[in-house]
Amino acid sequence: MRREEGDRYFQFGEQKRMESHFAQALEAYEHALLHYPEEAITQRRQSHQKMGDCLRMMGEFAAAKESFHRALSLAQEAPEGEDEIAVADTLVGLGLSIRGLGEVEEALTYLERARGIYEEWEDPEGEAYARWALGGLWRIAGELRRAKESFDEALSLSEGMGDPTGIGYALCGLGGVTRLMGHYRDSLSYYTRAHTVLKEIEDVFGTAYSFCGIANAHRMSGDFERALGSFARATSLYQDIGDRISYAYTLWGEGTTFKLVGKEEEALEAFQAAEAIFQATGDQRGRIYTLLGRGEIALLRGRPAEAEGILGEALGIAEASPFQLERCHCHLLQLLVRRGQGEDISLEEIRQEYRRLGSDFPPGEISLPLNLP
Secondary structure, eight states: OHHHHHHHHHHHHHHHHHTTOHHHHHHHHHHHHHHSOTTOHHHHHHHHHHHHHHHHHTTOHHHHHHHHHHHHHHHTTSOTTTSHHHHHHHHHHHHHHHHHTTOHHHHHHHHHHHHHHHHHTTOHHHHHHHHHHHHHHHHHHTOHHHHHHHHHHHHHHHHHHTOHHHHHHHHHHHHHHHHHTTOHHHHHHHHHHHHHHHHHTTOHHHHHHHHHHHHHHHHHTTOHHHHHHHHHHHHHHHHHHTOHHHHHHHHHHHHHHHHHTTOHHHHHHHHHHHHHHHHHHTOHHHHHHHHHHHHHHHHHTTOHHHHHHHHHHHHHHHHTSSOHHHHHHHHHHHHHHHTTSOOSSOHHHHHHHHHHHTOOOSOSOOOSSOOOO
C-alpha cells in the first residue's frame, strides 16, 4: 500500500515537472520518497533523480548535486549491467548541477562518463542529451568552437530520431553559442526555430528559454524594442515556472538593454536584482556579468574609481574560474576605464584573445555603453 501511495505521488510529480511547475513537482517527489520502502531501490533512485532535476531547474545547484549523488549511489546498487542507462542519466544530471556551480573540470568528468555509457549501450537519445550538456559546458568554459561542435552533434542525433525536445534544446544551444561567437543573425535564426519547435510541444521552460535567446539576439542586432518585448515574455514564463537562475540571466539581458537606451536607473535595478539571485545560488559566472553591468553604470555616471573597484571584483572572480570569455569582458571594460592612463593592455590584444576562443566580438572600435554578447 505504501508503494502504491508513493507511485501516486511520483506520477503527480511527473505531471507537474512536464508542466514546468518544478516546486510542486519537487514536493510530490519528496512525498513519494517518504512512502517508498528501503527495498524499492529503483523507485527511490528515480525519486532522488527527479528531485535533482527540479532543484537544478530552480537554480538550487548544491542541493541538486546532493540529490543526484544519492540517486547515483542507488543506481550503482543494482546488479552489474542491469541499470547502466540509469547511471548515465544520473551522471548527466550530476554534471549539469556541478556545471551550474562553475566546477567545469569535475562536471566534464561526469558528462564524459555518461556519454561513454550511452555510446556503449547504443542509446542515441542519451548520447544527444550528453552532447547537449557538453556543449553547454564548453560554452561556459569559453571554448566556443567545441561548444558549437557538441551542439551540432546533439542536433544531428535528435533530428535522426525525430525527437522534438532534443531538437529544440540543441537549437537553443546553437543560438547561444553563435551569439557569443558574434554571429547574431545565425543566433536569431536558431532561437526562432527552437521557439517554433518547443512551443508546439508545449514545453514551457523551453519556450521561455527561446524567448530569452530571441531577445538577446535582437539586442545584439540593435533592435532594442523587440528585445525588451521578448525579455518580458521570458520573464513572465520564468516567474511562473520558478526558475530563478534563468530569470536572473534574463534580468541581466534586460538591464543591458536598458543601459543601451539610456535608462541607467532601470538598468542598475535589474543588475542588482539579478546579482542577488546569483549570490544566493552560488552562480559566480552570473555575478561577473552583473558586476560588469554595475561597473559600467558607474563609469557612465562619471565615477571611474567606483567603476574600477567593481570591475576589479569581477576580474578577481573570472581569474579564479574557468570562465575565459568573461575574463575577456573584464579586460575590455577595464580598458575603457583606463583609457588615456597608459593602460598595459591594448584593444588588439584583447581582440586576439576573443578570436582565440572563437568569438568575432568586438568587431571594431569600442565605446560606452558596451553591448556584451
